[in-house]
Amino acid sequence: MNFGSHGGSCGHSCCLRIQNLSVAIGSDTILKDIDLHMHCGELVALIGPNGAGKSTLLKAILGQQEYDGIISFSVPGQRARKAKIGYVPQSPAFDPGDPVTVADLFACCMSKRPAFLGVSKTMRQKVLVCLERVHGEDLIDKRVGTLSGGELQRVLLALALEPIPNILILDEPLSGVDVEGIETLMDMLDEIRHSYDLSILMTTHDFGILPRYADQVALIDRGLITQGTPVEVLGSEAFRTVFNRKGGIL
């Protein structure tokens, strides 16, 4: 599969290239022969029914899943250097009873100083800088279990943006987020990708947002089914077949 109009030669404009990727767990083939090129600054959406292998593909890109094939990154000005990837995992809510604030969560992830001794002033400043990127400075003292779906995604996004990555990968960032929150979050992702010049790869079941926000869409069901612009993919016969057959969303 090849996104955009750059043909097979990717050069600097391509920051993620996946060739012939297959994943098998035991005797079960999860993904077969995936080819995907993602250009810098693009927002690419992976869609597919449950169990199609979307999360597995993301894990392979992150290096958390063994695979056959080639996954390569190139970043303009940083040739041959591995791209920095920010990852927002598919996220169940936190336990509402956990006495852990957003500042504590950041300290646990970013600081060597044990968070149970308290968050230092320097660390607090750092957390505020991170939260500013997602307009969430007011969340710093909230307990993580009391965050709404949208707030939780913003906090996890802020964590993934430190340090600023070249590629941002989000697994189902819109699940558990209400309608208004979805728009806010997508606007924010759009703003972030332009201001930090990064590429975004995300999985989603929210097809309504795709024409407005995504540059490219790839439909996956254990292998690549079809790919192209949102309008092309959502209007395709393959899209209808996959989701009707599986009793999916449409």
Add this chain to the structure above:
Amino acid sequence: MELWYAICNLLPIEMLQWDFMKNAFLAVLLMAPLFGLTSTMIVTGKMSFFSDALGHSAFTGIAIGCICGIAAPTWAAVLFSVLFSLLFSYVRSRSNQAADTLIGVFSSTAVALGIFIATLGGGSFTKYNKYLIGDILSVTPTEIGLLGLVLVFVTVFWICYSNRLTLTSIHPQLASSRGISAGLTQTVFTVAIAVIVTLAISWIGLLILNSLLVLPGASSRNVSKNLRQYSLFSVLFALLAGVAGLSVSYYLGTSAGAAISLVLALIFAVSFSTRKHR
């Protein structure tokens, strides 16, 4: 110890006239932060049933130690508990059964094996009673030294690994996305609980030991807003309950472990009723 005895003699408290009370008092002061700290992680990691099972396995270890004629069965128990916890972690990572089901399997097997070994050849069970109830007044200066050593070890471990442990407990997906492998840290923590539980079993007793591992953290959760308060209140509650429970048991002539547990339960009740509705 001499210094501690001198300090105790200076205090105008009647119960601290006795050497065994001085020992017990110091042991409680060392044990409280140990239980307070680990309690926060046990509660956050939803491991309270697991720590209970470890207590049962420690009993089995002691029975094995006694039957093998080992002079200090505590060491056999520590070894058995560590093996038990490692085996449990292994099975849990490879089974699709719920954790509480597996704990039930392990816990009941351990107790059955313990009783089986203890009564082998028509042996009397009476000599094991002290492990069920526990007696903190029997603590020796050597054991206090050992307790201090464990406290130092756990504190160092906590300073180095508590961030990772917290993250794997509250959000495993986030932890693994940041390259933190749950396996090793969790295993070391599990072994640490196994050691603490086994050492404490002859002083606190198998039947009530788990209250010390669960109640400080559980009470602290009722009143804490962040991680710092969580650990702080947990340790303070454990200290308060330890000192108050020991004093109550001295003046009323009851088991110290039971008194400490009851004070902890009282603290839980108070913290529960004063918590902010949310």
